[in-house]
Amino acid sequence: MSFSDTELAVVRTAAEREGMASAAWAGRQVMAVAQHVLVPVSRDAGDVLRELVQARxxxxxxxxxxxxxxxxxxxxxxxxxxxxxxxxxxxxxxxxLDAATVAVMRERRPRS
Structure with a gap:
């Protein structure tokens, strides 16, 4: 995986918050998406997230x-x-901003 400097800053912050190495945290998130435990954000939410990250x-x-x-x-x-x-x-x-960023990152689609 590769990240921009801004994205990497978010990954590092999230990993530090959970007491994990950045690679371990990113790996856990990738597995969560692959297993449908965590659903990626919508395009609109992604735009909001990018704006939050830049502001942060x-x-x-x-x-x-x-x-x-x-x-x-x-x-x-x-x-x-x-x-x-x-x-x-x-x-x-x-x-x-950190809290808002995490909230957007955890957006989930309805399960039906």
């Missing part, structure tokens, strides 16, 4: 940039408390 990666990059400012800051003293609050709110936004 952008937010993580933003957090990394903000954290580097809190360490080095323009005067070497870090950022004021208000900036630390922005970092925390951004981390909460990343967590919400």
């Amino acid at each position: 990666v952008h937010l993580r990059e933003t957090v990394a940039a903000l954290r580097s400012l809190t360490v080095t800051g323009p005067s070497g003293a870090g950022l004021p408390e208000s900036a630390a609050t922005v970092v925390e709110e951004t981390l909460k936004a990343v967590a919400r």
